[in-house]
Amino acid sequence: MGLSKEELQFIDTYLKNSEVIYTDVRMELTDHVASAIEQELNENPSETFYEVFKNYMISNKKSLLKSNEEQKIKLQEKIAIRFGKGFLAKEVLFLLALVILTPRLLELNLSETIKFGVNFSLCLLITLYYHIQFYKTKKTSIGSGIGAVVGYTIYLPIYIKNPITLLVLIPVMVLALLLYRKMRKRLSKHWLFVSMALFTLVCGALLILFAKWSEHYLTENILEAYFFFQLIMWYVLFKTLMSYKKELDIKYQGIFS
Numbered sequence: 198m199g200l201s202k203e204e205l206q207f208i209d210t211y212l213k214n215s216e217v218i219y220t221d222v223r224m225e226l227t228d229h230v231a232s233a234i235e236q237e238l239n240e241n242p243s244e245t246f247y248e249v250f251k252n253y254m255i256s257n258k259k260s261l262l263k264s265n266e267e268q269k270i271k272l273q274e275k276i277a278i279r280f281g282k283g284f285l286a287k288e289v290l291f292l293l294a295l296v297i298l299t300p301r302l303l304e305l306n307l308s309e310t311i312k313f314g315v316n317f318s319l320c321l322l323i324t325l326y327y328h329i330q331f332y333k334t335k336k337t338s339i340g341s342g343i344g345a346v347v348g349y350t351i352y353l354p355i356y357i358k359n360p361i362t363l364l365v366l367i368p369v370m371v372l373a374l375l376l377y378r379k380m381r382k383r384l385s386k387h388w389l390f391v392s393m394a395l396f397t398l399v400c401g402a403l404l405i406l407f408a409k410w411s412e413h414y415l416t417e418n419i420l421e422a423y424f425f426f427q428l429i430m431w432y433v434l435f436k437t438l439m440s441y442k443k444e445l446d447i448k449y450q451g452i453f454s
Contacts, residue, residue: 200231204246208234211254215262222268224448226261233257270381276441277374283433292429296422312424316354319431323438330442350430360423361411362404369400 200208208227217223230253237249254261283289349370357363373396381389 200235200246205231208250211250215258217262217265219269220449221272221445222265224445225268225272226265230261274374274378276437279441280434280437281371283437284429286433286436289429289433293426296425296429307421307424312354312427316427316431319428320350323431323435326435327438330438350427350434353430354424354427359408359412359415360419360426361414362408365404365407369404373397373400 205227208230209223212223212226212230217226230250233253234246234249237253238244238246241249284293353363357366373393376396377389377393380392384392
């Protein structure tokens with residue numbers, strides 16, 4: 198037997214009062230709890246929802262709330278990975294190929310002030326979109342996850358003036374994510390922080406050396422193509438946010454409709 202809308206909302210409200218504050222995490226846990234309760238009710242039809250729910254929480258509340266943090270991390274990683282995969286979309290690959298293969302078509306001779314203004318404006322628009330759709334309407338766990346992605350995206354046009362360094366920076370960022378996912382299961386929070394800090398220092402020093410070495414290879418065409426690459430990044434980020442919102446709305450309607 199399936200649970201009613203009121204029973205699902207009861208579970209959701211209980212989790213919210215138990216400080217599971219993020220909507221997307223709460224939906225994942227609500228679905229998990231509801232499935233366990235449905236199974237118990239099917240096996241013991243004489244019991245009521247509230248009896249089964251009470252007994253379930255007595256036995257599982259501690260582990261359930263612990264999984265709250267784990268679920269939040271998984272969802273944040275999901276956003277970062279989806280953002281990365283967004284660069285493999287057909288239209289994005291086409292635009293990237295256009296930028297790389299036809300640099301002379303992109304000779305707009307834009308000043309650094311204009312480039313910064315365009316990037317800063319896009320950053321404000323996407324941040325506003327996130328605030329309205331993912332925080333004000335439904336408070337979601339992707340705040341820090343998407344915040345990191347937005348941070349990296351705006352970091353490139355502001356601080357990375359030599360786009361050749363992306364040949365090192367992007368693989369290092371991917372490697373850092375893979376190492377973090379593997380090491381967080383084996384190390385305490387303290388040693389995980391120390392390990393990642395040392396990794397960042399070593400890679401940062403190598404990146405600085407590589408940047409200085411590659412400066413004499415920079416051309417105006419490369420810098421012009423880099424600006425268009427920045428615009429493509431904002432497109433991929435916006436598309437990532439929109440797809441996650443659609444997924445969140447569908448799941449929300451599926452549980453509470």
